[in-house]
Amino acid sequence: MLAGLTDRQWLWGAAGFYLAGLLLGVVSMLRSGKPSGVATYALLVVGYLAQFVGLGLRGRAEGGCPLGNPLEICQFTAWSAITLYLAIGVTFRSSLLGTFTATFAAGLTLLSLAVPAWDATRRSHIFGGNPWIEFHAALALFSYGVFALLALTSSMFLLRHYSLKSKHLGGWFSFLPSILDLDHIGVRLLVAGVVLLGAALAVGSVYWVRDPDSVGVLKLAATVAVWAAYTVALGLRWRSRLLARRFAWTCLALFAAALLSLGPVDSSRHPDTDPSPRRAAGLSPR
């Protein structure tokens, strides 16, 4: 508990701020025809801090990174995407990127809190007290946050492309960044994601080589496949074989696949570790 609030209450609060950011963006667009850049940014900052506290409380109870169940994985992914938005969003503050990010964060955090089964149990001590394994897991999930933002900018690219081709440039479309800026930021995010996930896999591989049985085949195959697919996409982009709309659609499809891969990754983690009830792990009741 912090300030009389449990970890889940902090996380609900964060989801509320993300939702408020989304609603504010939509209402502002409907009323004044332009996004509420600064206000949305401020709401996302507050939500981000609340989520940081919520995840921090869980991490303290766990004694490590809070990645013990689907709720925590979703929360951590959303938090990573927001971290990146806050870093690069200043450039796009007056555009729709804030509203897009708020939509993603609100959706993922609310969904994770709304599904009771996702937080019914959590694996404790999943990293075996090894900070490198913990670093590997956190880095891997952070890269998913990068890929989430890449999916958002790819969606914006497709909308901007549609508006330019169809010659519908007014209304909401006028607040999308330029198509070249979206393309450039997409490539940079893809590079960042590939490097981060690659680094995470490299760290993990050191321990996997020592003890191949410590990682399930499904998890290994899924994570390597996600990294390899994004790396191939990056290679094709660099060789100008995957451009514009095809590049954007590929990034969206890969993110959908990456999200789907979280299921097998989570279920095959440390199969020898018994799930422990949330109370036993020192967390607040749902």
Added chain:
Amino acid sequence: MSHDDPTHGAGDLFVIGATHRTAPLAVREQLALVTKSPAVVHAELAAIPEVREFTVLSTCNRLEFYGVAADAAAVERAQAAFCALQGFEPAEFQKFRLQLRGRDAVLHLLEVASGLDSQMLGETEIFGQVKEAYAAAQAGGFTGAVLNRVFQKAFQAAKHVRTHTAITAGQVSVANVAVDLALTIFGSLAEARILVLGTGEIGEKTARAFKSRGATGLAVASRRLERAAELAAELGATAFAFEERAGRLADFDVVVCSTAAPAAILDRTVAAAAMRRRPARPLFLIDLAFPRDIDPAVAELENVFLYNLDDLAKIAEENRVAREAEISRCRALLEERAGTLWRHVEGLLAGGRSAGGPTQAVRSPV
């Protein structure tokens, strides 16, 4: 206090002049301060002791004198002096004259500075022109407490209207719409390379619009190479032969076509070949020619965006309609500010009268 009574009390704020709303172009040409410098007009007006403060605003669409006069007769004397200076018959001037006093004059200035009274609704160039006019009068010591207050508040009001309404949103000229579209594609014009094919009037205007908005990498190609070189020199661009266009297309991000060619000068094959050499960078094609210079099939290519004259004109028209829809909101904002400002100015004018002399600081550098 009546604002319409030209004979009412001493120490009044007034504006007289002729604008695009009151006078046709031929009359405005005769009234324009083309051959006379504003300093000459300033000297003429300064010679009338009953005109306490004044500022002269002269643009292609308006000639206006804003001032504070001791009485209505002083306003007439100022008008007569100006007509004499320009060789314009005073009786003729009456036919085209705009004359406002008091609060109406204040509101008019606010509307002018905000672009609401401009021929091209919402244009922002007028703001700079009003600022220049005020700065010149201020530097000459021709403004005092009243005009200083009114002009400074007019600038604040104009900024407020531009920020809080959509009166300046979107471009309303074809050339500027084309530049906005280029920004929508490239984000910045600093690194964009622009090719102007043909030296027609609209192409030239568009090239100038690109140049004025920060484009530096311009090139001109025309069937008449000497004309291309001429325009290129004016734009600080390079020129090359028209026949080289296909081979050099891949070097450019934006292509503005405005030739008089009877058939397309850029077809899908040529554009596709150019895109193969620059696949990652978008190509923005602007076809301002009639008949069209670019084969419409080019638009089907990936990363190529083709806009013709009709497309740009349609966007400009939509923007103009959107601006017009904002007029009532702008007027409401400006009416409120004009009312508040006029109440304050009335106090200043009353102070000037009770002191029995000109308003403070008049005709001394501020």
